[in-house]
Amino acid sequence: MTKPAEASELFAHCHAVVLAGGSGTRLWPLSRTLLPKQLLSLDGGESLLKRTVNRALDVFDPRRVWVVTNEEHVFEVRSQLREINPALEKGVLAEPVGRNTLPAILLALDAIVADDPEALVAVFPSDHMVDSNGGWVESLGKALPLAREGRLVTFGIAPDKPETGYGYIRRGAPLASGAFDVRSFVEKPDLATAKLYLESGEYYWNSGMFVFSAEAFLEAVRAHQPVFWDWWERRAEAPLCSGYHSIPDISVDYAVVEKMDSQAVIEAAFGWDDLGNWEAIYRMGGKDQCGNALQGDVLALDCKDSLLISRGGKLACVGLENMIVVQTRDATLVCPKSESQKVKDVVGALKKQGSELINAHVTVRRPWGSYTVLEEGPHYKIKRIEVPAGGKLSLQMHHHRSEHWVVVSGTALVQVGEKETLLTENQSVDIPKATVHRLSNPGKVTVEIIEIQTGPYLEEDDIVRFEDVYGRNAKSGPAS
Template identity: 65%
Template structure:
């Protein structure tokens, strides 16, 4: 019998799952970018981290009890990924207008939960964790649901196997039996000496960021400790939560609620856990060759040992390296000693400060209708390869500052320019003058590939005025 065939024990009470899928994953740059963060990438196996999380959750929760919270930039990709697993999940994806950290995201999910059942229990799961041993995870979830039904706020802790300075820790109190402990407090990312003491004494667990609680209990603590968020929540019948998002504080669930409330219980995990939050974790969990290297992609490694070597863009040739990380994409390369992996966040911050687009997106950007790849760009011009999915249709739009020239490479294009329709096939082209209303669609059954040449003084993506859009992206 496979793991997915195992009959799972039932959770206590009416329990819903809230999956948080809105993070940016800056520590895995340059693979993880703002427009395609780590939870949407295939980093371990053949499915994305989000899909692995949803598959695991569906073994314990019915689809109509699963809510996925992401943001507007990722909502179409998230819906696509989860609907592959169960078509009913497409309507269970909620979009934040902008990131406001984990506490508002959880409250957005709870809005739907309490609409179904005000007395429900809610389990919160990050979408970017790697968990093995599904039976132990299910058993721990059942134990946590029993404690939550007994009016306890439950967090999941992982027994540390090394002094990790990048994780938060849970200080354990009284042993309550059944792998459950009272919580004495929390320690956020200790220094190495303190972390070594935690591991040696066995007095602390890693904070996994997973929780299970009564929705009513949780909201009462928000009312107690976060009055601004509580006021926002209480006005949701008059003004939907998403409309007030820009005015609420950016605050984590740990800082806003968890670290302040009483009667917290930790369930010590019986499952293997890792948050895949750094390149060091990718190396540690990867399959190693005879020299201790983890190698992925088109890599030539000569005389290297203990390295993580990844290429997703051209040949990566390395020689004589030890304990190094080398990650190459089509437009960026990261080189970092293994013991300096935590500084990748600083690299991303520096790139963001200089206005680099490398933080935002890969050369290939995914949209609900397909994708585009920037092939080349310079002053006053940009060349893209655009792929439109069969039956998909872009918005009817106009640009103030650029003209475009489209050449069909493969497939059939349905084009409208100023309400004049035309059908184009391979090697045919069309000009889109500046300030003209235009639209592109693929009426065929195979992907449509075109080359787009943009010219003008301003070529950024925000020079788009949408008139009509099947994906609801027209500004109100």
Template identity: 60%
Template sequence: MDKPDAVKVEFAEECHAIILAGGSGTRLWPLSRNLLPKQLLVLGGELTLLQQTVARVLEAFEPSRIWVVTNEEHVFEVRKQITAMDPGLESQVLAEPLGRNTLPAIMLGLDRVAGDNLNALAAVFPSDHLIGGSEAWTGDLERASRLAADGHFVTFGVEPRHPETGYGYITLGEDLGEGASAVDGFVEKPDLKTAEGFVKGGRHLWNSGMFLFRIKDFLTQVAKCQPELWEWWMARDEVPLVQAYREIPNISVDYGVVEKIDNIAVVRAGFRWDDLGSWEAMYRLGEKDSNGNVIQGDVLALDCRNSLLISEGGKLAAVGVEDMIMVQTRDATLACPMPRVQMVRDVVETLRAQGSQLVESHPTVHRPWGNYTVLEEGPHYKIKRIQVVPGARLSSQMHHHRSEHWVVVDGTAEVEVDNEPRILVENQSVDIPKASQHRLANPGKVLLNIIEIQSGPYLEEDDIVRFDDEYGRVGKTS
């Protein structure tokens, strides 16, 4: 995509961007799941939150200076989404083998840029925030870069518009000029009374979660504040960072570094900002009808007031509800009073403790070759629709506990079972016996749709042995 003139900013040649695209987005369940978190969803407009972030960062940074850190489960979807914004980003995705919070993720990104110039700057951006006013955003980055070049660790604060209990706050200290202040402290998600006092007092800003710093200064603070992580970092030539990822602490950059150092500055944001971190935020930012409702999808609302009503799976009929959140997908429905929206996280934790798949994935799961949708399942059987994009090929694999039957709905399937290849077209089928090595590909120029019927005593996705895979997943279960 063509980038506007805003790319010609003063700091562009001396700064790298790290976009954090991990996280599970539990507060937007049931739309957001572990395998498709909120940053990968379109939640208004035409672009996902990640794509909106990338588009904004491309206004100030060349693709070669942008790194996106995500979980290895999301690598292929992240790469697809950001490459659609700029093909030069295809090789700029870094994968965490598992989530270890924001500090290790930032250090994973710094591993790619620190060798060039430790005096260079790095900016860190979450991928799930809504930001408006690109000219103000770029100008604030320039101001922050000057502070960082002088040795400050810089964050960005947003003037609070209302007493919000779901955000962190920054306490303002000495005025540093140019709309910047020293930071006297941080307050994490205060209660309502405290938040009301912050809004009235004028000495607190919302913490946007964006940072800018000189790489050398940041690493010095990691060595001082987090010696275990520093050891991990210093040993990276002998043991790659991702290889030792499971042994390092799960720790945020705020708690691990930012809250422990003194030379922190905050730039008062001139841009519009919102952390789309709850259904209440979705309601607040959404377009409302004459009754104050935000309605998306196939919804019938009768005598409803001031409610968020979303359906992505069948008709949602709501009668007489007020100040409610109702979100329906094909496999789950959330009904929650607006004042108790923070309890959505408790719902997710309860489901996780019960071992529910509703936390992990939607009925449709995206894969690098296409997607599959679970149509129906029960004891000893599961029925899926599998879609394979033109030219794509699944791994060569086998299953210990299940057999499969494939029926081609439309398109052309290239099938290999125990080294015997064949071509199947519409309405033709093939049996895949248990423990048979098999592979599926789409050699055609149109989407391939097949129906897969699984049968056996165990039908979970981890019953898979890969022998060969174009996407580097041999030995992995997804």
């Protein structure tokens, strides 16, 4: 096993790239577009993003940890990383729109090669569970010398069952340090084929983690993806983000990894799960004497081998076996464990209906605080808004709605038109539609207000920003 001092020297000039841009559909209703699974605590502990970054910090300098997310999540990502180490905030990179994993990695490489063109880079998904033990560092230590030789190194998970939800790697001839050449990458198989893979002993699950030299990776992009190479080459004329909307949506596995001439796979010396569905969350959780994994305010009577989660009120279940029940304040999922892969079909159906349930919870976090939808109906919506000390909403207006604010606690500084007023508990203010306004908290305790919206259109895109301390564009956009 690699000792801490040895690991520090080995990783001194290496960079970690954490991919945190996923939107999250397979763990609905807990995971939503605005709060995907990597930003959630799925077991009452740290979020998956925090766990991934803390694991990276065991061996990587915080100045060489890069987290790629999208504009919708960047403030929540920065907030979570700030709690770990404020130095990590500088390494957060925001995609203007999701374009899969290859563009995200190139965005990180743009920052990395500016400092070190010969850097070694390790890429990690932010939403996988990895056992935090020495085996993870040991496996990375084996990968780095191979990456220095120009190989792209992947980590294979020895399968313990015929899994149809993962891609596979077929190993070839043995190399040094227990690594193997890669004979082929294989797409997700059917069950019969997965059984053959398991029996052969030649196949690994593809963990989605890999290590490479920046130079070798960029050479593969130049050779196999001319559209992306042209985009990359023009970054001196215009930042990569400026061309993001016009580039293809493509995964790094398909675009580059599977096409590189020199590859290696290392059998992972750590436990791993991609937490890709609720059945995986059941496997991860602790169980009671009846085999149930319980979270939240749950009453389980005569239930067996089930995952029962409540994030909104009492959940009472009777006589369930091998079931998944996930309850939030605004939605509930009920399905057999064997059907957990079909949750994405539920999300697809809701999307066709135009449902907001796929996008946000009733409580939505913003860079200035949060809001919770308490009730809504035709032509009205009631919210509870919380703004911590120093928080400030954008200077904004709405075309279609009027608002009435009542201060519940704290001291609020309210601007309506050109006039600014300090409001305290039980004081209120009216904001007519098409009126410029702003709410901020100049005090030391959190401001809580009740906001009553009225009008013919109450969606979050009815906002025009004129000024914003968080650097968001002055445009129509989501939620204050």
